[in-house]
Amino acid sequence: MTDSDTNSTPERKRGSGVKMVYDLLRDEILDLVLPPGSPIDEVQLAERFKMSRTPIREALVRLAGEGLIDTLPNRSTMVSNIDFLNMHTFFDALVLMYRVTTRLAAQYHRAEDLQVIRAHQADFAAAVAAQDALAMIATNAAFHSAIAEAGRNAYFTGLFNRLLDEGRRILRLYYQSYEDRLPQRFVEEHEDIIAVIAARDSEAADRLATIHAEQIVQQIQKLFARGGKLDIAL
Amino acid sequence: MTDSDTNSTPERKRGSGVKMVYDLLRDEILDLVLPPGSPIDEVQLAERFKMSRTPIREALVRLAGEGLIDTLPNRSTMVSNIDFLNMHTFFDALVLMYRVTTRLAAQYHRAEDLQVIRAHQADFAAAVAAQDALAMIATNAAFHSAIAEAGRNAYFTGLFNRLLDEGRRILRLYYQSYEDRLPQRFVEEHEDIIAVIAARDSEAADRLATIHAEQIVQQIQKLFARGGKLDIAL
DNA sequence: TGCATATTATTTGTCGACAAAAATTATGCA
DNA sequence: TGCATAATTTTTGTCGACAAATAATATGCA
Structure with missing residues (x-):
């Protein structure tokens, strides 16, 4: 937690952030590390990956496009459920x-x-x-x-x-x-x-x-x- | 071009911008109003719809997810081609x-x-x-x-x-x-x-x-x- | 106490700005 | 002139901040 140095530490190529978050979240969802119904917190992810919410949100939009997460407008977003009925x-x-x-x-x-x-x-x-x-x-x-x-x-x-x-x-x-x-x-x-x-x-x-x-x-x-x-x- | 009044004119519900842009671009692509290969300019779309680039980009990410547009990293994005060979x-x-x-x-x-x-x-x-x-x-x-x-x-x-x-x-x-x-x-x-x-x-x-x-x-x-x-x- | 309303807090969607990357243009040298 | 390098412009990706929408909490009244 000790953020010792204040110099800008990009340490990461320009377009790689979204892919990193997307890949990791995707794996965590498919491996049930994030079971269906788990809440997805943008802010939490942002500080976890030490980037702003913008690339996080782009990754989430992609995951939503594949149906892996469900997004309630202006409301929470969560890992999509498995439809056992169908x-x-x-x-x-x-x-x-x-x-x-x-x-x-x-x-x-x-x-x-x-x-x-x-x-x-x-x-x-x-x-x-x-x-x-x-x-x-x-x-x-x-x-x-x-x-x-x-x-x-x-x-x-x-x-x-x-x-x-x-x-x-x-x-x-x-x-x-x-x-x-x-x-x-x-x-x-x-x-x-x-x-x-x-x-x-x-x-x-x-x-x-x-x-x-x-x-x-x-x-x-x-x-x-x-x-x-x-x-x-x- | 004459930006007469400075009062904030939202005139639009909060989450509706992305859907509007997404639907319209999708129609224009499928109707060949935007033929394959057409360049997609974020800034141009932003001022056309009078919103910032953020919701525009979200719509583009969705369209890319469906394969309707192709995005070159750090480069231009364009309407995807029809693959006649296959x-x-x-x-x-x-x-x-x-x-x-x-x-x-x-x-x-x-x-x-x-x-x-x-x-x-x-x-x-x-x-x-x-x-x-x-x-x-x-x-x-x-x-x-x-x-x-x-x-x-x-x-x-x-x-x-x-x-x-x-x-x-x-x-x-x-x-x-x-x-x-x-x-x-x-x-x-x-x-x-x-x-x-x-x-x-x-x-x-x-x-x-x-x-x-x-x-x-x-x-x-x-x-x-x-x-x-x-x-x-x- | 129980419930409706008001206040506060949290979270999401949007914005304007900045910086990196690429494309474009300009410059220097043979 | 021709080509390589440098400066400039354009475009994209990211950031921090603000405002709308909702959730959570507090307050008032019966």
Whole structure:
């Protein structure tokens, strides 16, 4: 607390403040360090990062644009809630994006994409071997995000990444420090998915992605004990 | 230029400035009043709306979040370009969202949704009858957006509305004041789509939406004279 | 005491100003 | 003249301060 010297200490590049605050708040929200409903105090953040409220507010506007925080006009702003009532809409969107992005990856991927995908798969396998649930969530998301990138459709990757973020938040609710046996099966399924992508087999990619996605959904739904799966038999 | 009186003239509610600027800029971008590549000058906007740069910048941050403008750090900001090279990714996403939202509308719509949908269809029919191409684009988008809302999946409606916005921008390039005969067919197809939604026939909804969407895509693609339709035979 | 109103305090939205970064123009030297 | 460097202008990012809006607290009256 002893602010010893009075010289101006910028110590920070010009446009980097907003990105720093945005990235950190985003991580804290997705990791549930800031659980849903947590109040966001501009002044507090400003003195925490030793900058004025202006860049803080810009970061908050961005987060609000992605739906990660809710802003009441002239009132408080807080971390957005997870909508458990409409969870099925999340699952529907997630399954469909799993399918579409994997299918497109099989169609449009390049050689270098496969290397990236395999690297993420190695990370995921390592996380499973280490029984590190938090790392599993992160590396699994990175794996599927890389597949989506290989599909080269910015509209789908955009939605998919948002869904994976939201899924990260949901999964954190349950796998705080939890060991599980199921993931070994996921590792094998990932290998199969890589194989059909490499073989450019769109139909098989769609099929495997569907099974894979619905398994994940079912695993989460077991936690919620909710029925009513929506059958988008496309 | 003669700043006659010095009394403070707020004349405007506290949080309304950003929304006003955001809405107006958004419309001007989508209507191509501000064509792709147009420079956005904060100071100019500030004096145009008689407010400081702060609310202007907040509106710009939001628009950048939606990809409608591109911001170079410490450099200029301009209206984002339309990516003609990857136009097929737009079509893929558009067709899929047409299908999914129409299917979900058949499944989850309520009685009051149909009234809204039919009202938009009436507007569309009126625009076609009046040969008003610009109104056709707007009312057609509103019609399908209403269907998406009836499907009650915020993730899909979010992406779909963004796609419809982008489509509005693309179509404006060609239908500046253009008369066309095709739309009459669209009116009939819309009626058919309403019927199968009302009948809660998901499969038929999917089928009609696919045909409808691919027709629109083909019509646009004729203008581009590009081949290579991606077959997402789901 | 209980409730309505008034006062104070906190927080948000906006402003004008300044400084850093880049673009533009001017200057010097070969 | 041609080009590199320096000075100037323009534009953006950040800051501290103020005012509106709301929340919290205090006061008055039955």
